[in-house]
Amino acid sequence: MSQRQSVPELSNPVADGTAFIDGEYTPIAEARIPITDWGFLRSDVTYDVVAVWGGGFFRLDDHLDRFFRGIGKLHMQAPHDRDEIKGILAECVSRSGLREAYVEMILTRGTPPPGGRDPRTCENRFYALAIPYVWIASPEKQEQGLHMTISSVPRIAPESVDPTVKNFHWGDMVKGLFEAYDQDRDTVVLTDGKGNITEGPGFNLFANIDGRLVTPASGVLLGITRKTVIELAESLNVKVDVGTLTEAELRQADEIFISSTAGGVMPITRLDDNAIGDGGPGPLTLRLRQMYWDAHDDDKYVTRIDYR
Ligand SMILES: Cc1ncc(COP(=O)(O)O)c(C=O)c1O
Known part of the structure; x- marks a missing residue:
C-alpha cells in the first residue's frame, strides 16, 4: 500500500491582509495595537x-477628504500627509496581492503620558490595514434582497456624537442588530427617536x-x-430628495435599498412583516446597482494600484 505523501501548502502569509502599525507592515494576524491607546479604551x-x-x-x-475632515473636527493631527497615506494604503494592498480589498485607515487619539488624562497631550497614531473585501450582504443574498427591521433603539444623537465623523460608537447599532436577529431579520435601520429614518450598521x-x-x-x-448613487440617479434624471424620510413613508415605499462601501447598492425586499413592492429587488435598485459596479471601470473614479 503506497503511503499518501503530504504536500506542503503554498501559502502567502499576508494573503489574509496586511496592517501598517508604527511604520511597519505586518501580516494581519500578527498586527497588535498598544492597549493604552484611547482609540481602543475610549x-x-x-x-x-x-x-x-x-x-x-x-x-x-473622496474617502481621504472625509477622513481629513473628521480628523480636523476631532482636534487631531495625522502624522502622515495625504500622499504618504495614499502610499501606505497602496502598499498594504500590494503586499497582500488582494485585487478586491477592504482598506481601512484609522487615526486614534493615542496614549497620554503616564498618569495623564488630557487629550491634548496624546500623540495621535495612524494605523492602516487591507483585508479581503467585506460584504454586508453577499451577491447571492442580494439576489433575494434583505429583510430589515426598524429598530426601537434610536441612533445616538448627532449633538452628542457627530455622525459625519466616521466613528466607533456602534453601541446603538449593535443593539439594533440583536433586535433584528431576535426577529429573524437580516439587518436594521435606526430612527432619530422622533420618527425619522437615519442609517444602519455600516x-x-x-x-x-x-x-x-x-x-x-x-x-x-x-x-x-x-x-x-445620487450622481448616478441624477444621470438617469431620477429626482433625489436629500431630506427627511419618516418611518411611515419608508413602510409605504415602492423600493428600498442600502448603500455602503461594503457591498455597494443592496436591495431590501422585506420590512418587518411586509414585502416591499412585489417582494423582489426593484427595477431602479437593480439599475443603480449595475451602474455602481460599472463605475468601478471608470478612470474618473479609480486609482490603480501598482502590484509590482
Ligand atoms: C454608520 C455608517 N453609515 C453609512 C456608511 C456608508 O458609507 P460609505 O458609503 O462611505 O461606505 C457607513 C460605512 O461604513 C457607516 O459606517
Whole structure:
C-alpha cells in the first residue's frame, strides 16, 4: 500500500491582509495595537474605509477628504500627509496581492503620558490595514434582497456624537442588530427617536417613493456610496430628495435599498412583516446597482494600484 505523501501548502502569509502599525507592515494576524491607546479604551478615533475592486481604489480622494475632515473636527493631527497615506494604503494592498480589498485607515487619539488624562497631550497614531473585501450582504443574498427591521433603539444623537465623523460608537447599532436577529431579520435601520429614518450598521438608506429617491439628510454619515448613487440617479434624471424620510413613508415605499462601501447598492425586499413592492429587488435598485459596479471601470473614479 503506497503511503499518501503530504504536500506542503503554498501559502502567502499576508494573503489574509496586511496592517501598517508604527511604520511597519505586518501580516494581519500578527498586527497588535498598544492597549493604552484611547482609540481602543475610549473610542476616541476616526477612520475611513475605501474599497479596492479589480486592482484599483474606488473614489480614494473622496474617502481621504472625509477622513481629513473628521480628523480636523476631532482636534487631531495625522502624522502622515495625504500622499504618504495614499502610499501606505497602496502598499498594504500590494503586499497582500488582494485585487478586491477592504482598506481601512484609522487615526486614534493615542496614549497620554503616564498618569495623564488630557487629550491634548496624546500623540495621535495612524494605523492602516487591507483585508479581503467585506460584504454586508453577499451577491447571492442580494439576489433575494434583505429583510430589515426598524429598530426601537434610536441612533445616538448627532449633538452628542457627530455622525459625519466616521466613528466607533456602534453601541446603538449593535443593539439594533440583536433586535433584528431576535426577529429573524437580516439587518436594521435606526430612527432619530422622533420618527425619522437615519442609517444602519455600516450603510445609508434610500427609498423609492413614487419614482423619486429619498435619503435622509441629517443624522447620518455622508456616505461615498450614497454620493455615487445620487450622481448616478441624477444621470438617469431620477429626482433625489436629500431630506427627511419618516418611518411611515419608508413602510409605504415602492423600493428600498442600502448603500455602503461594503457591498455597494443592496436591495431590501422585506420590512418587518411586509414585502416591499412585489417582494423582489426593484427595477431602479437593480439599475443603480449595475451602474455602481460599472463605475468601478471608470478612470474618473479609480486609482490603480501598482502590484509590482
Ligand atoms: C454608520 C455608517 N453609515 C453609512 C456608511 C456608508 O458609507 P460609505 O458609503 O462611505 O461606505 C457607513 C460605512 O461604513 C457607516 O459606517
